[in-house]
Amino acid sequence: MLPLDPQADLGRRAWAACPKCDDAVACAPCREQRACAEHWRYLLSNSGSLLHLQCPGCAHVWAHETGFGATRSLWSRVTSGLPGRR
Numbered sequence: 001m002l003p004l005d006p007q008a009d010l011g012r013r014a015w016a017a018c019p020k021c022d023d024a025v026a027c028a029p030c031r032e033q034r035a036c037a038e039h040w041r042y043l044l045s046n047s048g049s050l051l052h053l054q055c056p057g058c059a060h061v062w063a064h065e066t067g068f069g070a071t072r073s074l075w076s077r078v079t080s081g082l083p084g085r086r
């Protein structure tokens, strides 16, 4: 088993390129910036437009700046359960 973060939750996923394994580079849906069924990342947490993601493939954890509002790309859209502002 990969050392997944305890906050990793299948119900909270985001689409972003993993800087470590770059597994989506040759994937057609990903390159078209569609929500790919294979290449997604766990959304561990987010603060503002900064997401903390973990790659289920290589277990790499990184911060991803989405720039919500600036780019409306599906690629950086969080699909389900944006934690919302408290």
Ligand SMILES: [Zn+2]
Pocket (backbone or CB within 6 Å): 018, 019, 020, 021, 022, 023, 055, 056, 057, 058, 059, 060
């Ligand atoms: Zn990865």
Ligand SMILES: [Zn+2]
Pocket (backbone or CB within 6 Å): 024, 027, 028, 029, 030, 036, 037, 038, 039
């Ligand atoms: Zn893909």
